[in-house]
Amino acid sequence: xxxxxxxxxxxxxxxxxxxxxKGHGRITTRTIQVLPAPPDLPFPHVNQVWLIExxxxxxxxxxxxxxAQLGIASPDADMATPTDLAGYNRDHWGIxxxxxxxxxxxxxxxxxxxxxxxxxxxASLLNLAIGAFRLAxxxxxxxxxxxxxxxxxxxxxILGLTS
Numbered sequence: 697x698x699x700x701x702x703x704x705x706x707x708x709x710x711x712x713x714x715x716x717x718k719g720h721g722r723i724t725t726r727t728i729q730v731l732p733a734p735p736d737l738p739f740p741h742v743n744q745v746w747l748i749e750x751x752x753x754x755x756x757x758x759x760x761x762x763x764a765q766l767g768i769a770s771p772d773a774d775m776a777t778p779t780d781l782a783g784y785n786r787d788h789w790g791i792x793x794x795x796x797x798x799x800x801x802x803x804x805x806x807x808x809x810x811x812x813x814x815x816x817x818x819a820s821l822l823n824l825a826i827g828a829f830r831l832a833x834x835x836x837x838x839x840x841x842x843x844x845x846x847x848x849x850x851x852x853x854i855l856g857l858t859s
Contacts (some may be wrong), residue, residue, distance in 0.1 A: 697739060701766040704731055706747050707721050712778030722760060725751045728782045733768065744769040746781055798822050 709729040717724045727749050733742040746767050752760040769781055776784070798804040802822050809818050826837055834840035 697737065697768075698766065699739055700734065701745055701747075701768070704734065704822070705746065706731075709747070709777065711749075713782045715782065721755060723752075723753050723755060726780070726782065728778050730773070732773070741770045742768045743772050744776070744781070745801070746785075748782065748785060757844045767819060791855060794823070798825060801838050801841060806831075 706729055709731050711727045712730050715726050717726075729747045730820045731745050732744050737745075746769065748765045748767070750761075750763045750765070754760055765785075767781075769784075771774060773779075783839075790807060798819070798836065804819070804822065807815070809815055825841075829840040829844075831838055833838075
């Protein structure tokens with residue numbers, strides 16, 4: 697499917713939506729181009745195909761990365777505009793970041809908890825820890841975890857759970 701999407705005339709497709717976000721010491725520019733799905737795609741119910749390009753630069757203008765992403769969507773163009781598709785894509789990564797934190801910081805994929813309700817309980821506890829840090833105003837989950845591990849009573853004190 698990648699070859700079929702990559703072969704589409706993206707150079708002729710207009711940029712349908714453009715957004716710029718500044719934060720975390722970088723500037724991220726995203727563009728999306730949307731085309732009607734070709735009828736010969738080997739995937740049922742596809743109505744639109746899209747190309748999102750993301751360019752990340754440091755605040756001083758130094759290029760950091762450039763990524764292109766191809767995708768498919770089942771809603772018709774009148775049900776999901778290019779702006780909607782770009783939003784869905786970006787919101788999806790908001791969910792994925794939680795899984796990334798659980799896997800990279802807490803090594804969830806390497807857990808030996810594999811039977812009965814154990815994996816679900818561990819995932820819930822990790823989500824609880826991440827949520828507690830965020831409620832406490834911490835967005836740097838890695839550093840917040842290190843900070844909390846240094847003194848056992850610290851996380852409870854900041855959340856107001858100790859007397």
